[in-house]
Amino acid sequence: MARRLPEVDVVLVGMGWTGALLAKELTDAGLRVVGLERGVPRQTVPDFQTPTMHDELRYAVRHGLMLDPATETLTFRNFTGQTALPIRQLGSFLPGAGLGGAGVHWNGQTWRFHASDFNLRTHTEQRYGRDIIQEGLTIQDWGLSYDELEPYYDRFEKICGIGGKAGNLRGVIQPGGDPFEAPRSSEYPLPPMPMPLGPTLFAQAAEQVGAHPFPLPSANLSRPYTNSYGCHLQPCNACGFCERFGCEHFAKSSPQVCVLPVLMGRENFELRTRSTVTRVNYDSTAKRATGVTYIDAMGQEVEQPAGIVALCAFSYHNVRLLLLSGIGQPYDPASGEGVVGKNYTYQTMAGVSVFLDGQKNINPYMGAGALGMAVNDWQGDVFDHSGLGFIGGAYLGGLQTGGRPIEYHPVPSDTPRWGGAWKQAVRQHYNSTLGISVHGSSMPHRYNYLDLDPTYRDGLGQPLLRMTFDFPANDRLMADYLTDRALEIGRAMGGRVEASRRTGHYSIVPYQTTHNTGGAIMGANPRESVVNRYLQHWDAHNLFVMGACVYPHNPGFNPTGTVGALALWAARAIREDYLADPRPLVQA
């Protein structure tokens, strides 16, 4: 039998970005909060220290900071007729593990979504009519608007110390910024970092083709900064070790540097690490979550009753916990009914390489995870999609994130894969090649979804999550169109260009992004969503679900900015509305 602990006000499942933000906001309100984290405790000092953190083999290749698949993984298939098989080695995406979650090893590219993303179906039908929406695409509105979320984007950016240049301040277009962004209430808290040659060449070429380049919004700090919580951050020194690494310099926004310093030590907060939540306990009669059950560090089962439960684990882990707990109706692609697991989406990535053949010294190792220039001329619904046959778009980015050589040694596609010619090509191209990334949206499709696997289990004996996913035709068309735009810019950069198009089935082998979204989506009613606009579960008003799993589709941006903004938006609703009168905040 599980050991039953005294009830607390709030239990948080997972202590990454959203867990840390909720813990801070809800302890501010005087609540007693317990944060359960299945991984290890870890801090900048002593865990992310130089020079040993700069070990590409250990952290980038062997995934030292990531979730161990032997502990838990997913099964995967491209379509429902296949047998899903376990993802035995991490590849396409890299879920984090441990205190801080993926907020430790991210790059720091911190975007806002566009206003039209939040009412995608209504906007699309109004502008183009229904026919542009391909058969099977299950796009829908999010249930809240950009204008409502804007103050929380602003707050998250000031917690992180994001560096950038506003392009639209309260409706007035600003030179040097992104003219297509939605209106911002204030300038970024910090200016951009200095730009190296590669992104500069990208920006010049983008201007030549008529696009509007701007510095990509970055959580790599450009100045010393004290955030709105009173935490101190330091400037980035462009060491080139962000993605897959923890930052030793207090220079990349993370739960560790932006939130935990003020949270840890609070009397009404308790962090329990090595605590793996196996289910949310649910009273289906009262339609309430009663707490969670977890396995502690000693392997013992513990029940933690709580007045409020918030799922703050990585995106699809929240979906799995809902399914394991039997809360909400699982989605059935055959009938289209049910909601849990519906609208799993990803990111549609492509790219262009520009080979300058030794004509320039790029010095790719002088980098930072979000250092670069981007254009949004073909993002979201910025451009007219009439006659194109698809919806959505992408940002095109010229970034310099680091030149770690095991994984970064670009060669032209006609280079042999090994032998003397390969060696010569690696030598020739390492320091004079640029890349343009096509960071594309992912539209939900009826047959892309998450459910529990019938065969494979995790180390605790519970069913693994099963992912069924392939790129919809809509997104392939989008990626092709955007890759053509990237090729135009690449040609204007003056080198030999090569496209890496989005072809073939989705594969879990090559790394693409860790932008796994959807599966516990937000929306206007319980028939088509798991949570309401306040991320409150339709079937349990004291259960809140954080993270990118609530996205009804994945826009062509990195997801973390919106993850942070939504967590702060939900925290406000809990503090200022729910606590005084616990109830469904939206009537079904």
Next chain:
Amino acid sequence: MTADLTRRDLLAAGGTAAASLPLAAHGQGMPGHAQGQAAQAPPRVWRFFNEAEARLVTAMVDRLIPADAEFTGAAGAGVPEYLDGQLAGAWGHGNRLYRLGPFQQGTPEQGYQLPFTPAELYRLALPAFAAWVRQGYGSGFEALPGALQDEALSRAETGEAGFEQVSSAVFFETLLANTVEGFLSDPMYGGNRDFVGWRMVGFPGPYAGYVDLLERHDLRFTRAPRGIAEAMQEHAAHHRAPTPQR
């Protein structure tokens, strides 16, 4: 236009003695041979490979990344020693690998589905490759001329070299990826000896701050590579030990 290094950059680029040792001081020959090594050098001890496996894998990786006039190949770079350490350690024994069944063949998009750890894969595949080469070419792989070695490797790459228990293509991909890792990872893992991989591409090593150089476009930055060990020495000299943070 190529900008020049400042005096400060050059001082910062001082590097270590190891980084500037001439290549000739280190053998490019086969492991176990004394060529180019000091007379007092201790015998090479393999932790995972047996002698036959070591000879074979050394010959194989040295075709995947062969020596050229300027830069040694995988054998001279210590890739066999790198592989030996990896296969003897946690990764070789299946760390970070989901190993529960049932096992069945999947599509390429579903990734690795074999029941073998990396160590088991090498242990099965190396003798299978050796036997397949001996049968088809009438000689051991090590004794074949380079062109035939390359042909045999290509046939393993395509999967044409049918091994009984394991796909030659799966093994080839693993060996190729591990060879590149060994050539370009920090020398503390046994490969990238004398920073040969990093010198070849111009990677100055993993520990540095470049923010003041970002706007010096097209800078010709030629600092000799430093590894984690060298950076640690410099770090210790310049900083007090950090105080743990709560």
